[in-house]
Amino acid sequence: LLPSLPYVTRSETIESLRKKKVIPGIPVTPVGYDDAQRILEYMDGPSVTRADWIGGLPLYKWNSQRNFRLNVRSRSVYGRGRPLAMKVNSSKTIQHF
Numbered sequence: 001l002l003p004s005l006p007y008v009t010r011s012e013t014i015e016s017l018r019k020k021k022v023i024p025g026i027p028v029t030p031v032g033y034d035d036a037q038r039i040l041e042y043m044d045g046p047s048v049t050r051a052d053w054i055g056g057l058p059l060y061k062w063n064s065q066r067n068f069r070l071n072v073r074s075r076s077v078y079g080r081g082r083p084l085a086m087k088v089n090s091s092k093t094i095q096h097f
Contacts, residue, residue, distance in 0.1 A: 017023045031039070 014023065
């Protein structure tokens with residue numbers, strides 16, 4: 001699928017990658033390392049259990065056998081919690097031909 005340059009041949013299509021389960025079934029918005037690091041620096045909180053991560057949607061399954069810990073809590077700055085907002089400027093257009 002990539003690179004998306006007009007003069008470069010694409011070896012895959014979105015449909016073929018979906019069949020291979022390469023494209024995630026949930027929407028994602030990639031962010032750069034620097035942005036992710038700044039976001040994660042302001043996150044802190046209690047541990048979650050594996051059950052907390054398994055959603056009710058039938059589209060996504062938990063496949064890992066590894067244990068992990070995610071702590072999410074707003075860190076206090078000068079006695080106040082610092083808000084975190086992410087503005088996502090992306091859209092998906094479905095066109096039928």
